[in-house]
Amino acid sequence: MIFQPKTLITGANGFIGGALTAKLFARGEVEDAIFLIRSSKPEEGLVRLVNTLRNHGIKTEQLLKLRLEQILCGDLNVVNRWIDDPRLSSIENVVSSAAVASFGNHPSIWPTNVDGVLNMAHGLAHRCKLKRFLHIGTAMACGLDSPNPVPEGYNLGKKTQHFLEYTHSKYEVEQRLKEELPDLPLVIARPSIVVGHTKLGCKPSGSIFWVFRMALALKAFPCALDQKIDVVPVDYCADALYLLLTKPKLKYDSYHISAGEKYSSNFAEIDKSIAKATGLPPLTNYQQKSYEQILLMKDQFKTLLGECNRRIVAKAIKTYGNFSTLELAFDNQRLIEEGMSEPTPLAKYAELCELTSKDISISEQMKFDYK
Incomplete structure (x- = not known):
């Protein structure tokens, strides 16, 4: 049959x-x-x-x-x-x-x-x-x-x-x-940006989490520490997709799966969470630098980030650095209307993401996104 x-x-x-x-x-x-x-x-x-x-x-x-x-x-x-x-x-x-x-x-x-x-x-x-x-x-x-x-x-x-x-x-x-x-x-x-898993950290994938690790290692990035970023964990994304797949009737034909303004985390909160995992204090000497200013640090990339391709690192900083300064949030009310719960902010589980990333280099983790 x-x-x-x-x-x-x-x-x-x-x-x-x-x-x-x-x-x-x-x-x-x-x-x-x-x-x-x-x-x-x-x-x-x-x-x-x-x-x-x-x-x-x-x-x-x-x-x-x-x-x-x-x-x-x-x-x-x-x-x-x-x-x-x-x-x-x-x-x-x-x-x-x-x-x-x-x-x-x-x-x-x-x-x-x-x-x-x-x-x-x-x-x-x-x-x-x-x-x-x-x-x-x-x-x-x-x-x-x-x-x-x-x-x-x-x-x-x-x-x-x-x-x-x-x-x-x-x-x-x-x-x-x-x-x-x-x-x-x-x-x-x-x-929106999908990073990590609330129970598994980066075991399923290290996609995009390396951006935060990179910024902390460089102690510099184009965004300010008080700027927010709209991130959701992959398990929340899966729950939302399951709802959209199985609910008999939906009110709309397009939905954001996002943290929205309310549940976006700022970079200082994310840094504080990661610091708990590393045992190091949160950054006190972070500097907001433009892409061009960070490029002046390229001779230090291998020292700060480990073995890496400087060209790809520079390209990544330009892409994600420019986006991080926009502080975009994505409205998620349609999904909430359909009965979806509120998302978990990245700052609540970034510690777990760091703990499950400690044995993999930043450059290795970048391969999830730069194939």
């Missing part, structure tokens, strides 16, 4: 997709899901997924519930090779989480994040009776000239000045999904 899954999840090996899949395990709702995994054979794909889920705290006895038939081999760059798989004809819900989330100029960003998602959506819409297509974007798709706080559903259109090629691609695919597939039951989730 052919396995007839109800939910297709792409990106389950990623940070956010892995957290959502772990949530399905916790709810005992993983049996009806099929996972698109970049692999040449199901056995290889299953091993990759199992390793990811272990990092998200799923125990071996739970992982034994996964079956080979739940692995769909392929990726978004070769949609034509798997879109006609007979198992997909029963799909009702899609979680579109797979993406090239590199903050460099990765050549696969546009083919994967835009063309691949569109090809998948067209193929599934043609052959399935979809009830929900949950696409995971990014709150940063709002662009540089956004109001603050950024309203949910905000769209400046073609005038949008994008932060990065990645955020541009995420904006573009949202617009084209709406234009090309107006009947698609599309729900867009735009997480």
